[in-house]
Amino acid sequence: MIFRSAQEDGVRIWRAAHGPFVRHHRIHAAIVACDEGVVNNMQTEQSRELVQQVWTAFSTREPDRIAAFFTDDAEWIAPRANATAVALGVTDHMKGPAEIAAFVAHGMQRLYKDVAIKFLGFHADGRFVIVEEEMTATLPNAQPYRLRYCFIFECREGRVARVQEYMDTMSGHRQVFGAGHPLASSLPLSRPA
Template sequence: MSSPKEIVLNAWKIFSSRDAERIAALFTDDAEWIAPKGNATAVALDHTDHMVGPHQIARFIAQEMHKMFSNIDIAFRGVYADGDVVIVEERMRATLAGGKPYENDYCFVFTVAGDRIRQVREYMDTRKGWRMVFEQEA
């Protein structure tokens, strides 16, 4: 059996495949992905900030987020594990649908149950994200 850290690192590889079935298989049946309320991505896509179930999570990762972001580049800053909890610090760079650049730092707290992910709590600079997504350049 893989360690929680290995499970999470492998998940990031599978996320980039955009294969919804493979992504859904990473999560428990009762999995949750919780992001800050009112974050720019959820608002711009008219999407929930609290996804429940492997298929809703997989559909967002495989399809819906790509309506807003292209040329996605993820750089890990750190990956830390303690028991069944894995913390991933990363910087995401991308191009927004309108062509503007996007760059923000994220922290994800994964809770692993057995060999699958049970919960993800996502944190980011919501103000910076809002400015990049919604504010016009001067």
């Protein structure tokens, strides 16, 4: 075989000497990537199932059952000064399973009656699950309430470690307090960085 340069000669010799090794590592890397995909798919399904169980627990309104699904350091973060937090005089950043469970089990019922949840999307990827829903209810003044929500659940070791909640805060305020409520146009709707 005739080579054009010493550099090209060196590359061909290296390939001849290391080619099978390089191919083996490419195959090994593909297997590792495939295994990681399987692990991710398993984690995705476990996270999806966990969050579905959490929503079932929410419907029971049993604080102990709800709390069992959250890690000891769990957080639930909702938009700052959202209508529910303002109307009930509660925080928009709940910490720990007891506080989260008490709110879901008892707090919400003080403001919302005849609650119905329509799930619009349920998306999972690894340890994250995104739930899109529309909640309808009756307010204490007998007015109807309808609002879409998006929740991002972060799962860790078979429990929920964090929930980030999003909604149309202005619509929530208008429905809960009425369009003329003094806070409706001047709320600090986002949390400072």
